[in-house]
């Protein structure tokens with residue numbers, strides 16, 4: 001998908017005031033470049049979502065990609081789903097993301113049907129699901145709504161169904177928090193972001209992207225009733241978990 005995305009220079013120039021981050025048209029236009037240069041391990045997570053879909057998606061079921069943005073998770077699942085009679089529902093509440101996602105889905109030559117919905121993951125119906133992907137999106141949901149969102153996903157999953165949840169994570173240890181943050185910023189610098197871009201984006205995301213610790217994620221997933229859950233990927237302060245109903 002990278003060749004369809006423009007270079008992200010949104011925070012390149014100094015701003016007198018940095019507004020709260022929103023997923024608007026300007027972000028949608030550069031999003032693929034932005035997320036690949038900002039999230040360590042992003043390409044691996046997306047590719048492995050395909051592997052996980054090949055492994056766990058059940059015939060006649062529905063796969064969900066909640067907070068789909070440009071549909072990277074959807075396109076990966078769609079490529080590797082081996083089961084018959086499956087459809088994918090991709091959901092995002094940003095009109096700009098949904099429009100671009102629909103275009104990218106239409107370009108991909110794969111048989112599995114995809115519905116791209118402009119909807120809120122707090123309320124979109126979830127049913128008959130064998131796999132639900134929530135990649136780097138729960139962190140943007142109000143913290144006091146997160147348990148409810150996960151419970152709705154759990155309730156919509158079939159027995160044996162899986163939830164993949166990828167997030168920026170926080171750490172209880174101040175030393176680890178500092179180390180992982182520094183490594184994340186080094187990663188961004190190596191990918192061409194200046195210190196000013198890193199600082200302005202960080203300000204924009206403050207109070208918008210609120211990360212939880214892995215322990216908080218584990219507790220929420222077990223509160224929902226998931227039978228078992230595992231961290232299957234971590235790079236610096238980004239991790240992906242899998243939970244089985």
Ligand SMILES: C[S@@+](CC[C@H](N)C(=O)[O-])C[C@H]1O[C@@H](n2cnc3c(N)ncnc32)[C@H](O)[C@@H]1O
Pocket residue numbers: 023035066067068069070071072073091092093094097119120121122134135136137140141
């Ligand atoms: C960091 S992006 C997700 C990236 C995407 N899953 C991927 O792997 O490329 C977060 C997305 O969640 C969407 N989003 C945030 N809150 C939402 C909500 N309440 N309902 C639906 N989408 C939401 C945003 O519009 C944005 O596109």
